Amino acid sequence: MDLGDIRYRPETGCAAQADLRRDSLIATAPPAERWLLIESRSAWPRQALTSLRNSSSGAELGDVVARRCRELRIRPVLIRRYGRLDPTSSRRWALVDCRPGRELVRWGDLPTDEHLLDVLAGKDSGLVSNAPVYLVCTHGRHDACCAVRGRPVAAMLTAAYPERTWECSHIGGDRFAANVVVLPHGLFYGHVTPARAVELAKQYDEGAVVPDLLRGSGAFAPPVQAAQHFARAAGHSPVVDNLLPQSFEVLSEHRWRILLASTNGPIAVEVSARLDTVDARLTCAGSSPAQVRHFELHSLTTA
Numbered sequence: 001m002d003l004g005d006i007r008y009r010p011e012t013g014c015a016a017q018a019d020l021r022r023d024s025l026i027a028t029a030p031p032a033e034r035w036l037l038i039e040s041r042s043a044w045p046r047q048a049l050t051s052l053r054n055s056s057s058g059a060e061l062g063d064v065v066a067r068r069c070r071e072l073r074i075r076p077v078l079i080r081r082y083g084r085l086d087p088t089s090s091r092r093w094a095l096v097d098c099r100p101g102r103e104l105v106r107w108g109d110l111p112t113d114e115h116l117l118d119v120l121a122g123k124d125s126g127l128v129s130n131a132p133v134y135l136v137c138t139h140g141r142h143d144a145c146c147a148v149r150g151r152p153v154a155a156m157l158t159a160a161y162p163e164r165t166w167e168c169s170h171i172g173g174d175r176f177a178a179n180v181v182v183l184p185h186g187l188f189y190g191h192v193t194p195a196r197a198v199e200l201a202k203q204y205d206e207g208a209v210v211p212d213l214l215r216g217s218g219a220f221a222p223p224v225q226a227a228q229h230f231a232r233a234a235g236h237s238p239v240v241d242n243l244l245p246q247s248f249e250v251l252s253e254h255r256w257r258i259l260l261a262s263t264n265g266p267i268a269v270e271v272s273a274r275l276d277t278v279d280a281r282l283t284c285a286g287s288s289p290a291q292v293r294h295f296e297l298h299s300l301t302t303a
Helices: 014-021 062-072 115-120 144-160 194-205 222-233
Strands: 034-039 075-080 092-097 104-109 127-129 133-137 165-168 180-183 187-189 214-217 244-252 255-261 267-278 290-302
Touching (some): 014 144, 034 115, 062 075, 062 115, 092 115, 133 144, 144 165, 144 194, 180 194, 214 222, 222 244, 222 255, 222 267, 222 290
Parallel strands (some): 034 075
Antiparallel strands (some): 034 092, 075 165, 104 127, 133 180, 187 214, 244 255, 255 267, 267 290
């Protein structure tokens, strides 16, 4: 396991310090409406996509794939199986749509890295899968906490769901390691422990989220994620497809009014955000001080 820094000590890592500070998980899921999952069996560099190569020339392909993904608003990540490698099996790719009402996973074979350009061009549509996908960030060269905390979680999920579980490269929020993403709904979970990893999967199978570990869904903007959190905290159903946004109104630069659809009727939620300066490193390689965003609830009314 390459942690990227031999001086790393778990007790002083960014995730341990975030635990001590009780950093809020609320509305910290980064934007990710669609994903490109790329199976990679080589060592992952700090910048994951730089490992992609043209098979004929050996030239770097990562910049081209990254640029095309930005144009298509797709988030690319490398994936690999935990603790097992069958060199005779075909590598795979997946395109995942997390947008509400369009949730879908398509898988295909990846004979060469260059084939990703055909996938992004729509020349290979793959096959639809109804099985969820669990991504666990274990990208040690990006942040040591992700490997130290992520790999035990990946091991636990793999033992229970071997075909659904993948280690993945950096997904953001290193201080919230172990980070897990549940697809196709794009649910980001943080501070996941091995003891609770399977709980997330079981709840998803039952169509529900686990609110106390949920960072939010990358399919929604952070103010919507915050509104959904406060609605669940007020007792509204944790069903995955509950609390979908119906309208989004900007009241000021840092204040929003979101109308959510729920099983109990429409809910109007008004939230605001502020930036706080903390004397802390938000990643193991980061600098101090840093700024973190906190959301506050101003009103929540049911029509």
